[in-house]
Amino acid sequence: MSGKKLTCFNCGQVNRVPEDKLMSGPKCGTCGARLIGGKAAEVDLKTLQKAARTDDLPVVVDFWAPWCGPCRSMAPEFSKAAQALAGKARLVKLNTQDNPKSVQTYGIRGIPTMIAFAGGQEKKRKSGAMPSTAIIDWAQDL
Ligand code: ZN
Numbered sequence: 001m002s003g004k005k006l007t008c009f010n011c012g013q014v015n016r017v018p019e020d021k022l023m024s025g026p027k028c029g030t031c032g033a034r035l036i037g038g039k040a041a042e043v044d045l046k047t048l049q050k051a052a053r054t055d056d057l058p059v060v061v062d063f064w065a066p067w068c069g070p071c072r073s074m075a076p077e078f079s080k081a082a083q084a085l086a087g088k089a090r091l092v093k094l095n096t097q098d099n100p101k102s103v104q105t106y107g108i109r110g111i112p113t114m115i116a117f118a119g120g121q122e123k124k125r126k127s128g129a130m131p132s133t134a135i136i137d138w139a140q141d142l
Contacts, residue, residue, distance in 0.1 A: 007051035008033055009041035009092055014054055022057075022087045040082040040091040045099045048092065052117035058089040058142035059117045060135075063108050065097040071112045074129040081135035089116070089139050118142045 003016040006026075010033035017026045017035060026035045033041075040062065043051070051059050062078050064071035075093075082091035096103050096111060106115060106122075115125040116139060123142055130138070 004056035005054055006035050006057060006090070007047065007054055008035060009043050009047060009051070009090075012047050012050060014050075036090065037083070037086050039079050040093050043092045043094055045094065045102045045105065048094055048102070049105075051090075051092075052122075053120055055090070055117075057087075058123070058139070060085075060089050060091045060139055060142070061115050061117070062091070062093045063096050063102065063106070063111050063113045063115070064093055065095060065111055067097070068111050070129040074112050077130065077132040078135060080132035081139070084132065084136050085139055089142055091139075114138070116142050 003018045006015050006017055008015060008028035008031060011028060011031040013028055013030040015028055015035060022036060025037055028035055048061060078091060085091060094102055110127050112129055113125060113127045116123045126138060
């Protein structure tokens with residue numbers, strides 16, 4: 001079977017999307033949530049781990065928290081980058097306050113921190129807030 005495996009960030013179901021459908025707004029067969037496009041989805045630790053392990057498209061995670069000023073100012077930039085990178089990589093956000101275990105699981109030392117997963121493993125990470133253009137540049141070689 002061909003197609004790209006993509007974990008639904010809403011319900012956790014793994015979908016298989018034909019390559020030629022990646023840019024035409026594919027939706028989850030189980031819950032109907034958009035798999036590509038739109039704003040960066042909020043995920044929990046379990047869904048992130050599944051997507052990082054399974055997905056055929058790179059996943060870029062922004063570890064953030066509501067009390068973190070730089071995180072909040074980066075949020076619209078991250079969303080812009082998510083739209084610009086649609087079809088190339090999927091960008092998601094993980095709230096470290098709601099998912100405290102994630103900090104230990106991924107060895108997060110400060111937020112915001114972005115981690116990019118590709119091919120089932122961590123490819124690279126970067127700490128500190130960045131404008132959308134820098135995020136897009138950073139995600140080019142995933
Ligand atoms: Zn779903």
